Each structure stands twice: as C-alpha cells, then as structure tokens.
Amino acid sequence: MRLTRQRKIIIENLSSLKTHPTANDLYALLRDENSSLSFASLYRNLEVLSRDGLVKTLDGYGQSKRFDARTDDHFHFHCLACGTLVDYIPLKKGKTLVAMLDRILLLDKSLCSVKIEFNGFCKECLKKRRKKV
Numbered sequence: 001m002r003l004t005r006q007r008k009i010i011i012e013n014l015s016s017l018k019t020h021p022t023a024n025d026l027y028a029l030l031r032d033e034n035s036s037l038s039f040a041s042l043y044r045n046l047e048v049l050s051r052d053g054l055v056k057t058l059d060g061y062g063q064s065k066r067f068d069a070r071t072d073d074h075f076h077f078h079c080l081a082c083g084t085l086v087d088y089i090p091l092k093k094g095k096t097l098v099a100m101l102d103r104i105l106l107l108d109k110s111l112c113s114v115k116i117e118f119n120g121f122c123k124e125c126l127k128k129r130r131k132k133v
C-alpha cells in the first residue's frame with residue numbers, strides 16, 4: 001500500500017485523537033482543511049489502512065465503526081451513557097492482564113483472539129447521575 005498524502009493525514013489526525021472517532025467524526029474534522037476530501041474517499045482510505053493493519057477498527061460501540069490509530073493490544077473503556085470510548089489501563093500499566101491473556105491464547109490452541117471491554121460511566125456522566133439522585 002502506498003502511504004498517500006491523504007492516508008498520512010488520516011493517520012496523523014487519528015493518532016492525535018484519544019476519542020476513537022467514527023468515519024463521520026473524522027470527516028467533519030478533516031473537511032475544513034482538505035476541501036478536496038470526499039467522505040467516500042476518506043472511508044475507502046480508512047478501510048485500506050485498517051486492512052493493512054495501520055489503523056484498528058472497533059465494532060460494537062454504537063451504530064458506526066470507530067477507528068483507532070493505536071494498533072497494539074490494549075483495552076477500551078466505553079461509557080454506556082454518552083458513548084465516550086477511550087483507552088483504559090487496568091491494573092499496573094495493564095501489563096499483568098495483557099500478559100495473562102497472551103498466555104491463555106498461547107496455551108489454548110483453540111482460541112484465536114480475546115476481547116475484553118470495560119463498560120461503565122465516564123466522569124462527566126457519573127457527575128450528572130449523582131446530581132439526579
């Protein structure tokens with residue numbers, strides 16, 4: 001795959017965001033500076049980048065796929081109220097849990113992958129919920 005200017009811009013912007021945006025979010029952000037960018041070409045580029053492992057696609061958070069420039073194994077925290085999706089580090093730097101999962105995957109040959117999700121309420125939503133009570 002050729003790392004075209006547009007793909008570079010996508011990766012750079014995605015890396016600087018901690019929000020794991022949808023294609024729509026990204027488009028809204030990039031459109032201002034790149035008037036020639038169409039949603040279709042952004043989407044196509046995201047597909048190519050994720051196919052080639054430069055971008056991670058995250059499913060199951062709302063209706064649209066979310067995209068992540070971090071492609072190593074890491075965990076996410078998902079807010080059930082507002083949909084916020086951020087990296088989450090459980091335990092000490094997440095190493096213990098990651099190492100444990102790696103070991104399980106290594107030992108049990110019937111497994112291909114493992115998915116762990118942390119769901120709850122972000123700080124903002126927790127505040128709102130407390131106020132209501």
Ligand SMILES: [Zn+2]
Pocket residue numbers: 079080081082083084121122123124125126
């Ligand atoms: Zn929230």
Ligand SMILES: [Zn+2]
Pocket residue numbers: 020068070074075076086087
């Ligand atoms: Zn992430």
